[in-house]
Amino acid sequence: MNRPESANIARLVAEHHAWIYRAAYRLCGSVADAEDLTQQTFLTAQRALAQLREPAAARGWLATILRTAFLKGIRKRRPISAESHDVDLQDFAAPIVEDAAIDGEGLQAALAELSDDARSILTMFYFEELSYRDIALQLEVPIGTVMSRLSRAKEQLRRRLRFLDETGSPDETGSPDESADRDKSRPAMGGSPRKQQRT
Amino acid sequence: MNLKNPHSNNEYSNENPSRENASDDDASSVNSGRRKLLESLESCRPGSDDFERLLDAETVAAVHSDAELTRRYGLVQQFDTAVARAYADVPVPGGLENRLLAALAADALVTQVEKATAENVTANVAADVRPLEARPGESHSVAPARMSRRGWLAACGAAGAATAAGLAGFWFLRPGEPVEMTVEQLLDDAFALHNSEGEQTPAVAIDVRNAPTDFPVSREFAVNGARLPRRNVDGKLLGRPGVAYELAPVGQPRATLYVLGDRSGAQGVAGVPDAASGLAQKTTGNRALGAWREGGLLYVFVVEGDEHRYRGYFKQSTGVYA
Numbered sequence: 001m002n003r004p005e006s007a008n009i010a011r012l013v014a015e016h017h018a019w020i021y022r023a024a025y026r027l028c029g030s031v032a033d034a035e036d037l038t039q040q041t042f043l044t045a046q047r048a049l050a051q052l053r054e055p056a057a058a059r060g061w062l063a064t065i066l067r068t069a070f071l072k073g074i075r076k077r078r079p080i081s082a083e084s085h086d087v088d089l090q091d092f093a094a095p096i097v098e099d100a101a102i103d104g105e106g107l108q109a110a111l112a113e114l115s116d117d118a119r120s121i122l123t124m125f126y127f128e129e130l131s132y133r134d135i136a137l138q139l140e141v142p143i144g145t146v147m148s149r150l151s152r153a154k155e156q157l158r159r160r161l162r163f164l165d166e167t168g169s170p171d172e173t174g175s176p177d178e179s180a181d182r183d184k185s186r187p188a189m190g191g192s193p194r195k196q197q198r199t
Numbered sequence: 200m201n202l203k204n205p206h207s208n209n210e211y212s213n214e215n216p217s218r219e220n221a222s223d224d225d226a227s228s229v230n231s232g233r234r235k236l237l238e239s240l241e242s243c244r245p246g247s248d249d250f251e252r253l254l255d256a257e258t259v260a261a262v263h264s265d266a267e268l269t270r271r272y273g274l275v276q277q278f279d280t281a282v283a284r285a286y287a288d289v290p291v292p293g294g295l296e297n298r299l300l301a302a303l304a305a306d307a308l309v310t311q312v313e314k315a316t317a318e319n320v321t322a323n324v325a326a327d328v329r330p331l332e333a334r335p336g337e338s339h340s341v342a343p344a345r346m347s348r349r350g351w352l353a354a355c356g357a358a359g360a361a362t363a364a365g366l367a368g369f370w371f372l373r374p375g376e377p378v379e380m381t382v383e384q385l386l387d388d389a390f391a392l393h394n395s396e397g398e399q400t401p402a403v404a405i406d407v408r409n410a411p412t413d414f415p416v417s418r419e420f421a422v423n424g425a426r427l428p429r430r431n432v433d434g435k436l437l438g439r440p441g442v443a444y445e446l447a448p449v450g451q452p453r454a455t456l457y458v459l460g461d462r463s464g465a466q467g468v469a470g471v472p473d474a475a476s477g478l479a480q481k482t483t484g485n486r487a488l489g490a491w492r493e494g495g496l497l498y499v500f501v502v503e504g505d506e507h508r509y510r511g512y513f514k515q516s517t518g519v520y521a
Contacts (some may be wrong), residue, residue, distance in 0.1 A: 010300060013299050021292075026288045039298070039299055039302050065392060102285040103285055107285040127286045129283075131242075149340040151238040151241040154241050158278060
């Protein structure tokens with residue numbers, strides 16, 4: 001056994017497992033899937049530990065592994081939702097409700113209705129706290145594409161969270177009820193981590 | 200930059216009669232410009248200086264000169280701040296770190312065994328395979344070589360040795376204390392101790408609010424203000440110093456919290472979670488049991504009854520909040 005590698009991976013687990021798990025949960029929406037994804041992330045990290053030359057960059061490196069594992073795994077199971085490709089200018093300008101509250105469970109329920117790509121970019125923005133330029137570098141896409149995807153994903157999230165002033169939106173094609181109907185064929189996701197807590 | 204709000208009933212609206220005669224190209228240009236501006240605003244991280252640092256001067260000026268855009272930017276930031284806060288609101292399952300370390304150790308072991316086996320198989324196959332003499336005009340086809348019995352024995356021996364080395368290496372390299380006992384064994388010992396003790400064990404009632412600080416009641420329990428019987432259990436569990444609190448009122452099934460001190464001269468325990476969980480780790484003999492570390496101490500909780508009764512003693516009865 002290679003001692004330095006083992007020692008390092010143990011330290012990575014100790015320092016980052018909670019953060020990685022939280023990101024995984026936001027991507028997967030279930031406790032079991034998030035734990036599996038977290039484990040997959042660290043297993044991959046262990047085998048590729050030699051690639052990590054700068055310990056300070058460990059979190060970003062692990063996050064990249066996590067995202068890759070998530071997208072690779074999810075795309076094996078189902079096709080990409082066409083919803084993520086819907087573009088409607090109205091979405092970008094719908095009025096936003098002031099002082100709306102958001103809790104962790106409500107957020108997860110809303111995220112579960114979004115496409116995998118949307119969840120991924122929102123996680124990079126909100127949880128990994130990457131700038132749109134860093135997101136563009138990570139995804140290897142133009143900055144304008146990132147801004148467009150991010151804006152669209154945030155607007156979809158706002159709509160799911162009822163964070164929009166629906167009365168002010170003339171186009172209700174993306175209303176939550178209709179979205180729910182449209183998404184009925186999708187695999188069930190979500191669920192409260194507090195209700196699914198494992199021993 | 201002249202950007203219009205298609206949703207408001209003012210001069211910015213796309214539905215505004217004043218713009219009905221505008222050419223399609225103009226409308227398209229306005230929409231495109233407005234979209235880009237809104238996308239720029241949406242791309243600024245909450246609480247950051249992205250707005251000033253990353254956006255171009257024209258965009259910043261356009262927002263500052265437009266009250267509606269300024270207001271919208273404020274709302275976007277408000278929304279983003281709330282979402283970012285909610286994003287991190289995910290409880291981490293108890294024992295996750297230990298499960299990850301175990302999976303990593305197993306994976307490292309498999310990798311090592313595979314490598315050792317492959318090396319031995321290669322070496323033995325090379326020794327066993329006799330070179331074939333090609334007949335004139337006949338080409339060799341490379342068929343998989345059948346491994347000799349000696350080769351299999353060597354491979355199995357290597358695998359066994361690698362397994363032992365891997366397990367030893369894993370436990371040796373695990374962070375924290377050397378392992379001499381598992382959490383399951385600890386809970387078995389706690390069960391036995393709990394069985395052997397009775398309600399009549401001498402104890403002193405103490406006010407939890409003014410309790411001695413050496414072995415405090417876990418902060419995970421909602422027992423503020425209660426007077427609890429506390430007794431000495433030095434050396435009775437793991438050979439460590441410690442105390443036991445009875446959390447259930449007299450006459451009710453017992454709920455005993457053992458608080459154990461540092462491990463100097465005592466056994467270490469592997470697999471103990473770093474935080475309390477409302478979920479029992481073991482149920483046996485009408486008892487639900489769990490253990491965790493907290494504030495440099497080891498806590499073991501034993502409840503007469505089922506997991507539901509165990510869970511009821513915790514403030515957060517649904518899991519660990521790391």
